Amino acid sequence: MPGIVRMLDPYTYRCPAGHPDPCPVCTGAPHLEEILQYEGPQNVAAVLIETITGTNGVIPPPPGYLQAVREVCDRHGILLILDEVMAGFGRTGKWFACENWDVVPDIITMAKGINSGYVPLGAMTISEQIADWVRDKYFAGGLTYSGHPLACAAAVASIEAFREERIVENAAEMGAVLGDGLAALADKHESIGEVRGLGLFYGVELVKDRETREPLVPFNASGEAFAPMAKISKAALANGLYLMTHWNVIIVAPPLTITRDELDEGLEKLDEALAAS
């Protein structure tokens, strides 16, 4: 996409900068500052990141990371947009993941959890400052079905159900159980290199060797090369557990309505699938 410059993820387990202390990538500010120096901060409208990187392996920001990015953006007059399409609406045990770090973005993008997918809907929230700006200007954004009343009604109803059924609270409570359960699996299975995440949003990264951290399957593997991951998924599915995997990471993101019994059952089946690998 033209006009877009990418920055590296604060992927502490496999830091692209070799993770010196302090790390220019994983602390947030130095890496971003360097990019802004090349591009000219006056040419940058916004920094857009997932609050917790999702599909690429569930990578939560290290402590202080989001705050540092926010500070750099503020200093240069750049907007901070947090993509919470995956992390938002209770997934991390808070309504929005950025609340875990007390960071307030200028824009949040959201979808999936907004109405649990009953009807397709995506949305963004904007700060008062942007709202005031846009009030008397033409915003050239839209889709044929933008703001469709049916999809919006589904969102309103879902949000009511979230409140009535204490779904965010359940995600926080069950998230603590999930975190402990996955940590116990990591103690047991040598193939687990790292468990990371929060709430009901975890990544379990599988490796061939804990010391070298060689991934269980190579990057972008398919066919025979992907067989070790496929074997785990197949064993889990045969036992009634569907696993979402990406590269060498199992993405653990159960429904936010999950009960303690269901979670225990899922963890037991994951244990068995890993043992079969």
Ligand SMILES: Cc1ncc(COP(=O)(O)O)c(C=O)c1O
């Ligand atoms: C984190 C994240 N952002 C954005 C998107 C795309 O969202 P949409 O299809 O609503 O544009 C996805 C889709 O999976 C996603 O996971």
